[in-house]
Amino acid sequence: MEALTRVTDIVKRLKETRLNALRPPTEFFDFHRISRPADVNQAVSRISYNTRYFSANYMFIVAILGVYALLTSPLLLFSLAFLTGGFAAINRFAPDPVQVGDHVITQKSLYTGLFVIGIPLLWLSSPFMTFFWLVGASSCLILGHACLIEPGIESEYTSIQESV
Numbered sequence: 001m002e003a004l005t006r007v008t009d010i011v012k013r014l015k016e017t018r019l020n021a022l023r024p025p026t027e028f029f030d031f032h033r034i035s036r037p038a039d040v041n042q043a044v045s046r047i048s049y050n051t052r053y054f055s056a057n058y059m060f061i062v063a064i065l066g067v068y069a070l071l072t073s074p075l076l077l078f079s080l081a082f083l084t085g086g087f088a089a090i091n092r093f094a095p096d097p098v099q100v101g102d103h104v105i106t107q108k109s110l111y112t113g114l115f116v117i118g119i120p121l122l123w124l125s126s127p128f129m130t131f132f133w134l135v136g137a138s139s140c141l142i143l144g145h146a147c148l149i150e151p152g153i154e155s156e157y158t159s160i161q162e163s164v
Helices: 002-017 040-053 055-071 074-093 107-124 127-148 153-163
Strands: 098-100 103-105
Touching: 040 055, 040 127, 055 074, 055 127, 074 107
Parallel strands: none
Antiparallel strands: 098 103
């Protein structure tokens, strides 16, 4: 019960801080502001401004890509569910040693069995490939968007507001 209240508090804080900073889709996908940067300096300044301005939208894109990567890799999803479910089941149902016939099954031996099965299963599901795909796909999308979208009029006044 305590874990449930912690999770709801974390979700509320996330909603208050990050989700309120989401820019509307009409602003994020404004195709009238798309233009090719004149040079590298302009591209770098656009990336610098847009990554701060659209940071919540970019985090949302990374989260969506992460969910997509998990859903399209069923073995990875199964292996993660197996490991987390195994940890939860061992902690909840087997905190004390259990006598089965002549053998005593301890929590340590259950964890060992979980690792012997779960780690090779996780290795076969190629989590590193999924992670690097997520990093590559999200960085291409984010850097491409940040480079091509012209900063709005409000970006001209940020240097003035910072100096005041």
